[in-house]
Amino acid sequence: MITPLALREKAETQAARLPALLARAEHLAGAVLLGDHGRRRAGLGDDFWQYRPAQIGDSRRMIDHRRSAMGDVQFVREREWQIAQSVMLWVDQGASMRFASSDNLTTKAERARVLGLACAILLIRGGERVGLTGTQLPPRRGSAQILRLAEMFSQDDTQDYAPPEHRAMIPHARAVFVSDFMGDIEAVRTALTKAADRGVRGVLLHTLDPAEEAFPFRGRTVFESIGGTMEHETLKASDLKERYLDRLAARKAELRHLCAIAGWQYGLHHTDTSAQSGLLWLWRALDGGRARA
Structure with missing residues (x-):
């Protein structure tokens, strides 16, 4: 398991390549503090x-x-x-995120954690208050908060598919969700609905391994969840490809639809592309532009 200090070092490297991010907040009504932008x-x-x-x-x-x-x-x-704008992060810690189709690729979890922490570094350097969704780590500023975030991101969830955390949403804040979103879509719908009800605007970064897009499996294949709770064996994996790709396309379309309704931005990121490309998309999306992904 990657250590908090190693995770922070990777995130610092990514963040150092971009100018400090100043999140352009919508009108803030609730928790407004004097800040630096x-x-x-x-x-x-x-x-x-x-x-x-x-x-x-x-x-x-x-x-x-x-x-x-x-x-x-x-x-x-x-x-x-x-x-000072409050920005809340949710980085999926579920077991499904610990998948990598090749030893040459990073896991989805490591990529999501590095992107989430790099984004937090840019925001904090820009004067923002950054924390986690839920009640474990409220938004704060300062370098100490970066280490707290690194420590929280280094913890694994025992669930195969962790649902988005939607508790304690600060009214009129911003939010960043990073996940493979392979779990129950209703959990995502609930989180975005509650966020929209509180005036929270944000970005959703859909993070996938390239094999999850291509489905390169053939012949006898045993599919098993990372957490070991589900298993399916087939003699002709290629027969499942069309149905799988249809369901994946439907999931992407549903996520885009939910984001459009909630006023969020949807982005798609693959672990075989550079982490910098994902961080650049997050930067543009949070900075108010219509980033493409």
Whole structure:
């Protein structure tokens, strides 16, 4: 099992290649804290936003005399309202994530953990508060939180398919879900529905091994879940290929549909591609762009 320090080192390497990420939050109503990035709205803060003509009720201390001396109109120097966004992560720790079809490939679990932690590093460096969904690790800032996340990500779940954690969703926060989403689709539906009810917007990164896309199996094959709770033997594995691929396509379509309803973004990532490509997609998606995957 990968150690927390080794996981953090890999995540740091990935995060170092991208600029600090500032998540562009939707309007925050509930847990709003003063932070380190602007929201393009006048209010408390240190960074300049704009000049505007002085109005009745403005304090004389708000007048920018240097700008006002350039003409006959008095101007007020406005500053940005600064808030720290809460971002909650759910990285699937279920047994199905510990699958790799080749010794040359990383497991889905290791790729998901590295991407989740690298994303957290970028967010924390950008001034965000990052934690886990649920109640185990509330969003916080600082380097100590990165190590806490690494420790939590290093723990394996005994279930074959771990359902998304949807408890303690902070209203109007952001969220990141990384999983193979091979388990019960109703658990995903419940999580995204509860997130949408609380105004939580987020991104869902569907992480798969290339063999799970191609289904290269032929002849006599024994399919067994990583947790050992399920087993199926067939003499003609190729006969299952079409039905399997149809179900996989249906699962992808359902995930895209659920994301569209909840206002989330859906991305697809394969473990035979670079971790950097997955992190870049997460960065663009969280930064407000319509990332492609």
